Amino acid sequence: MFNSIKLKLIIWSLVLFALVFTGLELTLYYKLEGVAIGFVDSHISSEVGMLASLAATEEKHGQLEPELYEITGAASGEYADMLSGRYFQILTHDGEIVTNSPSLYLADAMLPIVIPGAEGVYDIVDGPTGRPIRLFSKAFEFEAGTYIFQAGDTLDDTNLLLSSFRKMILMAYPLVFFVCGLGVFIVTRLALGPLRLFSEKVGEITEEKLDERVDASLMCTEVRPLAESFNVMLGSLENSFDKQKQFLSDASHELRTPTTIIKSYCDITLSRNRTEEEYRAAITKMGSAVNRLSEIINRILVISRLDSKTVQLKLREVDVFGVVQDVVNLLTGAAETKGIDIILSGTEVSVCGDKEGLTEVFTNLVENGVKYNKSGGRVDVSVAKEGENAVVVIRDTGIGITTEDQAKVFDRFYRVDTSREQTVGSGLGLAIVSSIIAAHGGRLELESTEGVGSTFKVYLPEIGSVA
Numbered sequence: 424m425f426n427s428i429k430l431k432l433i434i435w436s437l438v439l440f441a442l443v444f445t446g447l448e449l450t451l452y453y454k455l456e457g458v459a460i461g462f463v464d465s466h467i468s469s470e471v472g473m474l475a476s477l478a479a480t481e482e483k484h485g486q487l488e489p490e491l492y493e494i495t496g497a498a499s500g501e502y503a504d505m506l507s508g509r510y511f512q513i514l515t516h517d518g519e520i521v522t523n524s525p526s527l528y529l530a531d532a533m534l535p536i537v538i539p540g541a542e543g544v545y546d547i548v549d550g551p552t553g554r555p556i557r558l559f560s561k562a563f564e565f566e567a568g569t570y571i572f573q574a575g576d577t578l579d580d581t582n583l584l585l586s587s588f589r590k591m592i593l594m595a596y597p598l599v600f601f602v603c604g605l606g607v608f609i610v611t612r613l614a615l616g617p618l619r620l621f622s623e624k625v626g627e628i629t630e631e632k633l634d635e636r637v638d639a640s641l642m643c644t645e646v647r648p649l650a651e652s653f654n655v656m657l658g659s660l661e662n663s664f665d666k667q668k669q670f671l672s673d674a675s676h677e678l679r680t681p682t683t684i685i686k687s688y689c690d691i692t693l694s695r696n697r698t699e700e701e702y703r704a705a706i707t708k709m710g711s712a713v714n715r716l717s718e719i720i721n722r723i724l725v726i727s728r729l730d731s732k733t734v735q736l737k738l739r740e741v742d743v744f745g746v747v748q749d750v751v752n753l754l755t756g757a758a759e760t761k762g763i764d765i766i767l768s769g770t771e772v773s774v775c776g777d778k779e780g781l782t783e784v785f786t787n788l789v790e791n792g793v794k795y796n797k798s799g800g801r802v803d804v805s806v807a808k809e810g811e812n813a814v815v816v817i818r819d820t821g822i823g824i825t826t827e828d829q830a831k832v833f834d835r836f837y838r839v840d841t842s843r844e845q846t847v848g849s850g851l852g853l854a855i856v857s858s859i860i861a862a863h864g865g866r867l868e869l870e871s872t873e874g875v876g877s878t879f880k881v882y883l884p885e886i887g888s889v890a
């Protein structure tokens with residue numbers, strides 16, 4: 424569950440959201456606090472300034488202190504109401520109270536005494552009611568000496584505003600958190616929808632439905648390459664499944680002919696008593712069918728081992744000319760009985776290869792040259808060096824292969840119809856040849872003209888050019 428992309432996205436976005444939201448709310452809170460206190464400050468500082476300038480004007484009409492009493496007595500509005508939350512107080516430079524606002528003296532209260540400089544100081548102190556007030560104290564020079572003017576405003580309204588803001592944030596927090604979580608959930612669900620669709624489609628594809636494909640055009644841009652790669656993979660899987668099925672059905676088909684021959688000889692021979700010669704003839708026929716059977720089975724075994732790469736090529740320095748010479752010597756006798764000459768030419772070339780595998784390659788190719796030849800024909804085998812390759816050319820003067828069949832003769836079990844009628848074979852020879860050559864990092868080329876002959880060219884990397 425914790426491996427789910429959706430869950431991870433939701434958790435990470437909520438964590439991010441919580442950090443951003445908290446940061447934003449804290450900034451807003453402190454800004455608001457600053458602005459609210461700023462309002463109070465500007466009020467109390469202008470009150471102090473006004474009182475001081477009034478005092479300066481009044482000083483010219485008489486003695487300062489009696490004038491200050493007069494100013495105080497004339498205080499109006501909230502300054503005149505007892506403990507209203509708005510206060511002022513005037514002190515001598517020693518901190519002795521000269522006078523204060525009716526809001527204070529009516530309750531026999533006073534503001535905390537602060538001795539400031541000429542630039543003034545702001546404080547938050549406990550007011551006469553015990554609740555916090557903002558206090559501004561500033562010293563002014565008069566002809567009669569230095570006096571300190573103080574003005575204080577209650578912070579009740581400011582604190583109320585701030586606490587309402589705090590409450591609002593605390594209430595909004597879980598709500599916004601929930602809405603944000605829900606939003607991320609919906610968005611991720613929508614965003615991951617194509618992936619879910621893709622996985623559903625993939626889930627529908629089973630072994631029996633390998634021909635189905637995921638419609639990549641329905642996928643979003645991000646998932647489309649994945650769907651396309653999946654389709655390509657499915658295509659090669661289907662191809663290889665089909666090949667396996669085809670191989671199995673072709674193999675069974677090929678094995679059926681000799682098995683049917685053996686079975687019918689058994690049935691016919693055992694249907695009545697036979698002479699010794701008849702038994703001998705039947706067993707000989709059955710023997711050749713068994714030979715054919717074991718030949719096919721061996722070839723199937725070789726090709727399936729090559730496919731599954733269970734046969735390790737024993738790579739070592741091999742003299743190609745020597746291998747080809749051995750093959751030619753082995754096949755010359757059989758070729759001569761068919762009136763076909765095998766002519767070998769060329770030079771010594773060494774490759775890094777598997778001697779047995781290469782023997783199999785050249786045996787198959789020279790054998791084909793003899794098998795699909797005409798009486799009196801010839802097979803020319805030449806070994807040469809061409810660039811970085813050893814090149815073995817097997818050219819025959821045989822029946823040739825049509826252009827259409829040239830593309831198919833390397834397929835497993837494929838035999839040209841005319842060959843099927845006139846010769847015995849499994850159709851696996853060239854498939855084995857091309858697999859072995861590919862495993863050596865080489866290549867095989869075919870040129871053929873029907874009725875004129877065929878040329879197979881084997882290119883094998885020379886020693887030193889094989890990794």
Ligand SMILES: Nc1ncnc2c1ncn2[C@@H]1O[C@H](COP(=O)(O)OP(=O)(O)OP(=O)(O)O)[C@@H](O)[C@H]1O
Nearest residue numbers: 791792795823832838839842848849850851852853
């Ligand atoms: N040199 C050739 N000339 C004409 N046709 C050829 C030649 N070599 C191969 N073919 C055609 O290609 C088919 C496949 O050849 P391949 O060697 O794979 O099988 P095969 O010779 O029929 O049987 P196997 O080699 O397994 O005994 C042959 O049946 C034949 O029709």
Ligand SMILES: [Mg+2]
Nearest residue numbers: 787791852853
């Ligand atoms: Mg063959």
